[in-house]
Amino acid sequence: MNALDRIDRNILMQLQQDSRLTNVQLAAQVGLSPPACLKRVKRLTEEGYISRQVALVAPHKLGPMLHMVVEVFMERDHKQLFQEFVKSIQATPEIKQCYQVTGEVDFVLIVMVRDMEAYEKLCDRLLYSNPNVRKFRTLISMKRDKFETAIELE
Known part of the structure; x- marks a missing residue:
């Protein structure tokens, strides 16, 4: 597993707040191009940092x-x-x-x-x-x- 850098941590924080963000929205919030952001999210998922995405019901x-x-x-x-x-x-x-x-x-x-x-x-x-x-x-x-x-x- 790779160590998390500042951008990885930011991606994880953003997704924890709202996993419905589109890749384009997420990329803009963390300061990456959409392809670079998508690549990082895929890696974070493959390495197990993102275990699943769910809806929180009230x-x-x-x-x-x-x-x-x-x-x-x-x-x-x-x-x-x-x-x-x-x-x-x-x-x-x-x-x-x-x-x-x-x-x-x-x-x-x-x-x-x-x-x-x-x-x-x-x-x-x-x-x-x-x-x-x-x-x-x-x-x-x-x-x-x-x-x-x-x-x-x-």
Whole structure:
């Protein structure tokens, strides 16, 4: 992988803010010709700096949803059991993010569900049925004060 120069970082910052920019618009914003800009974006994608481009949907437009942070405490610290848990997490669409963490808690999950009934079904299916889950603690978000996806590149 090549080291990122100032222009590469600028391209990544611009695309993190709006990936719908045309190549011509992006080139103008970063001070390159369109062919040179396209070549850099292609290289950044091939090298894995750009993993995918997505649309961020406004959850409040889709009706009521519950956003939760769930702390999961495992019974045993065993690599294979953790991997099995992660595999089940990856197959669960209601879980938007999963972090294996250090300290008292083993995993932190970010969950989005329509209502408490849907969350209860998720718990039955995933947490209560997993023999290695000792306990979990659910924190329900009252409101989202900040949500960013961009990574600082300075």
